[in-house]
Amino acid sequence: MRRLLWIVLLVTVLWCAWWAIFGFSLQAALDTWFEDRRDVGWQADYVSLDLRGFPVRVDADITDIVLADPHAGVVVNLPALKIGAPAYWPGDLTLVLPTAAISFITSENWSTLEIAQGAADLKLHPGAALELEQISALTGPWSLNTNDQTALSADNLRLTMNQNETVSERYKISVEAAKLKPGDAPRAALRLPEDWPLTFDTFTLDADIIFDKPWDLSSIETTRPQPRQIKLKLAEAAWADLRLFFVADLEIDATGSPTGTINIQAENWQVMLDLAERSGALSNSLRQQAESVLNTLARFSGDPSALDVQLNLRGGLMLVGFIPIGPAPKIILR
Secondary structure (H helix, E strand, C coil): CHHHHHHHHHHHHHHHHHHHHHHHHHHHHHHHHHHHHHHCCCEEECCEEEEECCCCEEEEEEEEEEEEECCCCEEEEEEEEEEEEECCCCCEEEEECCCCCEEEECCCCEEEEEECCCEEEEEECCCCCCCEEEEEEEECCEEEEECCEEEEEECEEEEEEEECCCCCCEEEEEEEEECCEECHHHHHHHCCCCCCCCCCCEEEEEEEEEECCCCCCHHHHCCCCCEEEEEEEEEEEEECCEEEEEEEEEEECCCCCEEEEEEEEEECHHHHHHHHHHHCCCCHHHHHHHHHHHHHHHHHHCCCCEEEEEEEEECCEEEECCEEEEECCCCCCC
16 A cells, blocks of 8 residues: 555656646747747747646646737737647647737738637647648637728637648648628628528538648748648638639649639629629729620530630639630639
8 A cells, every 4th residue: 555655756756747747848849940030030929928737738828929020010919818638649739829819910901800619729749840740720709800800700710720741841721711802891882782691501622732842830920831732622702693613723832823724614604794893993994895705604614694714824814715814813822
């Protein structure tokens, strides 16, 4: 019996020592990260950092975080952030976002993001780089507000990002937003009818993306991984009578110029032209030209109200067949 008590006491002491080492290592790593950001010209401050969770978890509760990147011209204010992991394995991180508004300030405007029950589970590879193996994020209701006006909101947001087992730069990404709702300002800009539904019926994305490097700690500290290959299996958006489907297979060079194909299916595409014309994005003369071209393409699909077209991207241009219709967008993560 005495031997058992000594064993229990020894295990308890070792576990307490491990928790203290892990906790203070996490605190030291966070402090070092903030100091390194200040060394490269950022403003990187917080008011308090408290360790909690003993004995099964190590959680760092950080309050009043301010991050300002002078190169990007962005300031982020987080009222609070919890970073934690099970005490037995520091590679399974959990991030918990505050319920109070997170603010983003740029030279052009300021925005706030309000999230209920925002959390993300991250699995990281062992090592100093903290390479991302998996992320699974789920929120409750959220809203993005710009200059005191709601720009976008939804009942929830699901995001998963899984690293390929054999190609570390390749990630499978899926996004789903339930009852995605554009705010009053976007609706006014589109001049939507009053009886137009408030929310999207469907908003989903499923893609495989190969980047030029894996996502790791340097993705926050220095440069973002840039996409080099995008296989968009399906992106779907349904809103009232509008229904859009996108499939893409693209190669992207070092300058961000894409080459490949984008397949677009659109139901009731005439309504889209109506919205674009009413919002001022499309003049009456351009609308007539666009409608003439799209009518021709729709007839090939066998249904005049549906559009099924393939865009070819090459040489910095978007083409339908051999006909250029405009410059191809650059795909660069800032």
